[in-house]
Amino acid sequence: MRLHGYFRSSAAFRVRIALNLKGLSVEHVFHHLRHNAQNAPDFLALNPQGLVPALETDDGAVLTQSLAIIEWLDETFPDPPLRPGDAAQRARILAFALAIACDIHPVQNLKVLNRLRKLGQDDTGVQAWAAWANREGLAACETLVRAENSSFLFGDAPTLADLCLVPQLSNARRFKVDVSAFPRLLAVEANCLALPAFQQALPQNQPDFEP
């Protein structure tokens, strides 16, 4: 399998964690998003959305969208399960993941921030926008799981929800959000980062990393 990613893409980061948890090793191809490599004709032929991640499977299928790739991995390599439990628990895990993947991440991604620059926002304005999206979204996430008391967001092992949380907290810090307002999320993050699967997936541990 071949994963198309970028060290700083939090969506690719999610997939890297999933692959590591499943014990799968894949070929990594990195595309420099700030150099617009995702809009090169070769890459657009692979993924018309011009987004990473994209996963080429061993039988030649190209899968896109991080959550769809992770669901495919979970169905194809079920151990350990990333969305365990009954239908309601599975839905709660997915809802938390979507609260990040739909309601935070796309509002602060590179494409949107570039558009804000075109509308005349300077660095300060762009950062304030990204910080707002992270702060409001993570506050809702904190409330969603405040009542839980497990090591990870939904139980004693990481799920799809944790795979989305850790990269998003990393983004939030990059945009200078005061994450101390989210103690439950931070406690879970610490437990995640104690695991090699998360450590090895960190942006700074990718070969294309730039400080």
Place this chain on the structure above:
Amino acid sequence: MRLHGYFRSSAAFRVRIALNLKGLSVEHVFHHLRHNAQNAPDFLALNPQGLVPALETDDGAVLTQSLAIIEWLDETFPDPPLRPGDAAQRARILAFALAIACDIHPVQNLKVLNRLRKLGQDDTGVQAWAAWANREGLAACETLVRAENSSFLFGDAPTLADLCLVPQLSNARRFKVDVSAFPRLLAVEANCLALPAFQQALPQNQPDFEP
């Protein structure tokens, strides 16, 4: 079951279609988003994200996020299946849904448009932003399925992908996008709208509709 929604919410629209396809009738509670009803304390206690839809199940669980609700419906009431096929086909259907639910819808939702107004954008600027998000996103969606030749996006029956497409096209028109650029999407939409499950879920057929 009780569905919390709003006639114009395209996320609630997706869930209404799913319920209709499954032949499930539920109690509907409408919250006027433009009057900020989603931020009333009672509703925030139900869904801390302050978003519709939310589904209260018969055993008292509250499910949020339209795609998670639809996955729960599909697991709990499997007929007809909304994400049929093998793991790769299931991933492709989900990826298309996410290309709308993550990459178009949140970038043009009410919260983001209100934020743009605070940054000084007038009606024209706000509409141009929403049109941009729909136009770019739907162009990618069109490319994703251009090679297919089925009645619906992925085969001969509607799936989760179609449930996301029809409400998004409705948004695109509201923001004055020239949708004639998407012939494959329009052909599928016409087949969807021939079905009572889609018709009855239309915004204009909800009791809280306002022109």
